[in-house]
Each structure stands twice: as structure tokens, then as C-alpha cells.
Amino acid sequence: MYFEPELECIDRAELEQLQLERLQSTLYRVSRNVPLYRRRFEEIDFDPENIRSLDDIRRLPFTTKQDLRDNYPYGLFAVPLREIVRLHASSGTTGKATVVGYTTNDVRRWGRLAARVLAAAGLTRDDLLQVAFNYSLFTGGFGLHYGAEALGASVIPSSGGNDRRQVQIIEDYRTTALACTPSYALHLSDVMDEMGVQKKGLALKWGLFGGEPWSEPMRREIEERLGVKATDNYGVSEIMGPGVAGECLEQNGLHVNEDHFLFEIIDPKTLDPVAEGETGELVVTTLTKEGFPMVRFRTGDLTHLVPGPCACGRTFRRIGRIIGRSDDMLIIKGVNVFPSQVEAVLLDIEGADPHFRIEIEREGRLDKATLFLEASENLFTDSMREARELIERIKRRLASELSVGFEVVLVGRKTLERSHGKTARVVDRRAL
Numbered sequence: 001m002y003f004e005p006e007l008e009c010i011d012r013a014e015l016e017q018l019q020l021e022r023l024q025s026t027l028y029r030v031s032r033n034v035p036l037y038r039r040r041f042e043e044i045d046f047d048p049e050n051i052r053s054l055d056d057i058r059r060l061p062f063t064t065k066q067d068l069r070d071n072y073p074y075g076l077f078a079v080p081l082r083e084i085v086r087l088h089a090s091s092g093t094t095g096k097a098t099v100v101g102y103t104t105n106d107v108r109r110w111g112r113l114a115a116r117v118l119a120a121a122g123l124t125r126d127d128l129l130q131v132a133f134n135y136s137l138f139t140g141g142f143g144l145h146y147g148a149e150a151l152g153a154s155v156i157p158s159s160g161g162n163d164r165r166q167v168q169i170i171e172d173y174r175t176t177a178l179a180c181t182p183s184y185a186l187h188l189s190d191v192m193d194e195m196g197v198q199k200k201g202l203a204l205k206w207g208l209f210g211g212e213p214w215s216e217p218m219r220r221e222i223e224e225r226l227g228v229k230a231t232d233n234y235g236v237s238e239i240m241g242p243g244v245a246g247e248c249l250e251q252n253g254l255h256v257n258e259d260h261f262l263f264e265i266i267d268p269k270t271l272d273p274v275a276e277g278e279t280g281e282l283v284v285t286t287l288t289k290e291g292f293p294m295v296r297f298r299t300g301d302l303t304h305l306v307p308g309p310c311a312c313g314r315t316f317r318r319i320g321r322i323i324g325r326s327d328d329m330l331i332i333k334g335v336n337v338f339p340s341q342v343e344a345v346l347l348d349i350e351g352a353d354p355h356f357r358i359e360i361e362r363e364g365r366l367d368k369a370t371l372f373l374e375a376s377e378n379l380f381t382d383s384m385r386e387a388r389e390l391i392e393r394i395k396r397r398l399a400s401e402l403s404v405g406f407e408v409v410l411v412g413r414k415t416l417e418r419s420h421g422k423t424a425r426v427v428d429r430r431a432l
């Protein structure tokens, strides 16, 4: 039930002392080793020596995704590359934007924190966890894999995709726990029905879902259809991937691993802390990361602090499920996509006029993204063949640069709605 009970149930006063010490050493480390932080601390005349309480963190500037882009690829690493044993990136970023690095200690800690999340979600060493997240630059697969190994459970690294084979493995290997995105879990359940699988006969007990937003009705549906107890877990690659926070079997908020991450919830407009329990943007400072420490990283994710202690006995505070984003980032099939990335691809394709609209819906259980693109003067063509070729070219580029497949539909000039002179770029019809 607990993986590290002495830490997961730590006395709050002791925790705060530990956080303060770790915060101070993180701030020392970044001010010595990361030019961006050194410069920013100098600008505000800040010396890590002067951190007296956890609230002092509010004096420090935020770190944003833009900072990561500006320092691509290795500018924010706090150790020489020789110390780094692993590189990852945020989902969707096949190329530029984010690269994060882990030292040997970071990888080991990542496994332990993911193991806590698994234990809180019901797993023990007797379980067989099928990890149907991709093993790639994306952190999902590896993170949960290490967690299961640290816990001593058996891992089935099936990775993402290949639906019928996933189902067959669940049946034949007698998988007891499944980790994937919540929408993929529902999709697999449909595939089981198509294949005529008797779900009652499966050994499945636990479902660990994360990587994309979902809802209570989705949880209930997954639980009923797959016969699992479903829990939510949260992570973001800039911080560490899965293992940042996870629900326990009370299913009422995600315990943040507070001995390793200091979190704040701020108003994304004023940047001040929100009142306790109100919704705001989650900001995270890493307390033990060596390779890629982050100070006040703005995740863009909207959540709230769940009031009061939890019946499970863990003393770590809980955040509510992520209900949206403070920026325009979309999560399509679990992959992060910014409309500006779509625009950049279109701009780059000769003749493509970036007047576009992205429509996202759920087809069956899975996300379907369609790009409606206005044909511009130079790509307007009577030739069906040329139009088809253009569409194929755009599809290929989007798939390879954004890691998400789009349907592409060319529409006539000036047919897309303009709102205040700007295209209403995203229509999200998904009901979670």
C-alpha cells in the first residue's frame, strides 16, 4: 500500500524542514551551474543563503516553456553532459523545444517515485503491470516501467499501439494492472468487445491512467467495462514524467510527492497564489533533481488544492484532477500540440497559407484531429492530383514533426470563420 511509508506519511513539520533544506541546495546548484538562473538571481540580488522559509520562493522568477525553447538543447542542464545517462522530451516534441536530462541518481529516484504512485494505486510485487505507454523520448513508458521494477512487480513492456496484440497479452499473460492513457483504455475495451473477449475472465484489477485530461464519468466507465480500480497519475517531462503525483485508492485527488517537488498554485494572470482550494496554474520546483532542476516551472496545467488530510494516511497534499490548460496547448492522443507548431509546419510548406482550423473530436474512443486549411492563391489548383499530393505532404510533415496524425481537408478561400480578424483556430468537440 505504501512504498516508502516513513516518507509518504512524514510529519508535516519535518517535511517542511526537509523541503527547505532541499530547496536551498537546489537554488545553490542552479545559481552555480545554470547561467539563466545565475543571471536572473543576480538581477534581483538574490542569494540562496537568504532563503529562510518556503514562502521566500515567491521572490524568485518563474521558469517557462519559452525558457526551455530559448536554451535548447542543453542550456538549462545543471551538470556536464558526461554525468547525464538519459535524455527525454515532452510528448509531441520530436525535435526542438524541450530536452531534459537525468543523472544516474535522477533515474533511480524517478523509479522510486513512480513506485510510490503504483503502490498508492493498489499494486504490489505480486502484480503484472502492462505498460501500454510508448517507450520513447516520451517519459510515459520508461517512468512506469522503472516504477514497477522498483516495486518488484513484473513489467510487461508492451508499449503503445498494436491494439489486438495488447488485448491478447492482457488475456494470455494474465495482466493484473494496465497503464496507459484513459482514452486508450476505453479503446482497448472496445477492441476486446470486437474480439469477443470475456472481460469477466480477465485478471485485470488495477488501471493507472494519465498523460491526458479525463473525467469522473470516464473513470466510472473504465472501471465498469474493464473491471479495474482506476486511478489518475500526473507528470510532466520537464519535471520528471510520471511519478510527480498520483491518486491513492481513496480516488480523491493526486498526492504530490512533496519531499521531491514543491508546488504552488497561482493565478495565471496576476501570478499571485490563489486562495486555498481555488483553481489556478500548477507551478513546480524540483527539490532533488540533479541533471535538470527547475525553479518555479509553470506547467500550464489548471488544478486546485484538495482540502484536508486523506484517509489513506499519506501526509502529502493532494491536487485535484487537471481540468485544463492556461495556455493553448492541446493534448491529442496523449501528445502535446501547440497550434503555433501546426502554423509553423504550414508556413514552411511552400504555398500553404496558414489560415487553418483544427477540429478535434472523439471517434469511438480515440481522438481524431482534422486540419481544415484554406487554399491560398498559389496552391489553388484545379488538379485533383496536385491537391491530393499537397494534402499528403502536409499530413506527412505534421505526423513527423508533431507526432500526431491529422486528417487534412482543403477548403475554399475565406470560408473559415474569422473572429476579430483572427481565425478561431481550435474547435474541441471532445466530451470527456
Ligand code: DLL
Pocket (backbone or CB within 6 Å): 089, 090, 091, 092, 133, 138, 139, 140, 141, 209, 210, 211, 212, 213, 214, 232, 233, 234, 235, 236, 237, 238, 241, 242, 299, 300, 301, 321, 322, 331, 336
Ligand atoms: O505526459 C508524462 C506522463 C506520462 C504522465 C504518462 C502520466 C502518465 P508530457 O509529455 O511532458 O509528460 O506531457 C505533460 O500532459 O502538462 C498535462 O497537460 C498532461 N497530463 C499529464 N498527466 C495528466 C493527467 C507526460 N493525469 C502534460 N491528467 C501535462 C491530465 C495530464 N493531464
